[in-house]
Amino acid sequence: MATRPRARRLHRALLVALVTASVTVPVSGAARPAAVPAPAPAALAPLTTASPAALAERYAAGRDGIRAAERAAARHGDRTRAAALRVMAAPARQFLSFDGRDGGRTAEVVGDLARAERVTVLVPGSDTGLDTYARFRSGAVALQRELGGRSAVVAWLGYRTPGTVSPEVLTPALADEAAPRLVSFLGELASAKPVARVSLLCHSYGSVVCARAAADARVADIVLYGSPGTGADTVRDLRTRATVWAGRGAADWVAHVPHAQLRLPFVTIGFGTDPVSPAFGARAFDAGPGGHSDYLKPGSVSLRNIARIVAGEHAGEYTRRYAAVSRHA
Template sequence: MRRYARTLVAVALATTVVAGTAGWVSGDAQPALTGPPPGSASWRADHALGRTLPDPGRATPAEVADFFRGLSAEQQQTLVVRHPLVVGNLDGAPVELRYRANALSLKAGHEPRYRSLAAPGRRILAFDPRGRGQVAEVFGDLRSARRVSVVVPGSDIDAGTFDRRDDVYGTPAGMAKSLYAQSGPGGAVIAWAGYTTPVGVGLDAATGDLAEAGADRLARFTEGLTADALPEPAVFCHSYGSVVCGLAAPRLRATDLVVLGSPGMRADSVGDLHTRARVWAAKDATDWIDEVPNVRFAGLGHGNDPADPHFGARRVPAREAEGHTGYFVPGTDSLRAFAAIAEGAGR
């Protein structure tokens, strides 16, 4: 009974912190974007190639990859032009085709907030304009890379804030660029904002609903990389993104799983993640996430702190990082450690 009472107190404290901490805002409930890419109905009905196209909602990334390998270059280009939003978001499709398809989609004149994504030279691996928008961008040459990393962001990230100019190292593009610059030659980094994130710190951020939907999308995304004959990535998960990664862990094609500024992974320990990836955790002493109680009760909270030694993760130094978004700042010990992990140190 006493333990139950303590749990209730912790949950009440968590709710208080979420609702009332200075500088935080209440979050608006967000509907998770799920299902196949936009334009899938037209894709399914298209028989221009004289064959049935793989169902974007049912075909595995491996099946998608096999399908595209059986097409001529002309047939591939036909699908890119006719269905750019499908090809550009279809896990398992060749990355070169996805780049071309997303360039076409972005040139089609979507909302002004997407204009910067259409700049020459950007390698956009995914672009979905529905809802708040979802984006993935590659830094480096993904096809020739010997090592690949994926950065998964936390709350308040969408197509409009993907590479915002303020709080740069709290954005997926900023984190990925910094990791790519710090890493040695032969690597590539993907900034993946491919799920519906919470807005502010409210009920969405305190529950796992959006993370569960995001976990499905992240697992399929990493499966698509390996289906396209790319290396299994090291996955770096920031803040609420670590909840996504924790739920995806058993299905995640990854060599390493690195969480930073984590509120919990919905697991009690590394063993509960059921992953063969190496698990790492970083948290600096000034990160406000440390004020959030690590509890789970009645659907609220995300469980034990991955940076706690009892969780069993390998600890990443973060003495030189500052605040919740300082882990990828150039010159920090955390960024140097991340780069070493991305380069395969200790494998």
């Protein structure tokens, strides 16, 4: 009987969150950078090999697209966007794809993809776009350095992320649109790197995207961190053969998000079971004392343990100890 009042409280909290986000959306929407014009990217053939020559051709095409977007942003008078794109077009950067429209879509490689035996794909959460891209990329750089040689990290910004303060961040609609794109990218990556160990790292709202893609994602591990939920009740509902991991920093505000789902006639609000709870069934990892944006921070406990997962070091005592602690939290 006690569960019913609790469920009603969670449902009310979700409704309050939706109303609050709806009131603030005109302000947040006005600040979003999606309206900066950019040309359509050139059509690219699927990447079927990760040979140095094939990758060099892809990276050159990405650089051309970034430079064209930079010129468009400059003509539009957006100096901030133009400056960010100028940095992204540096000769050492490696973009498998780039689309400057609607806030930006990218897939950037950090490391040597041609020689990599371990490939990690990062999927970002809310408020990630071209103007905030440096922050997202810094996590990819930190993880690749932690992993060292024979590894590559792909910063996959393959969808329009929701604003942190918007109704979209409370529903799976954008994740539903993003998941087929992620599955397609992972399939292309698997064709190009058939023997590499591929892991999928999913931050915040990105974990909802990964959950929607999980059943068809050809990956060894799915790592959820800073997750508000996935939309699934349990790991089994994801229908994936991958090992699913979940961690949350001690200072992450997402712990206070209501873990419930409210199904209305035309929309679902909320993402259900807390991924770090025993009820969800993921393998827990110690994410340390950090906050919502600290998971891939250099020197952090979370970065070290995520790197160990990506490297295939699953049997470490640290995971068993943390899982035992989590059950009694």
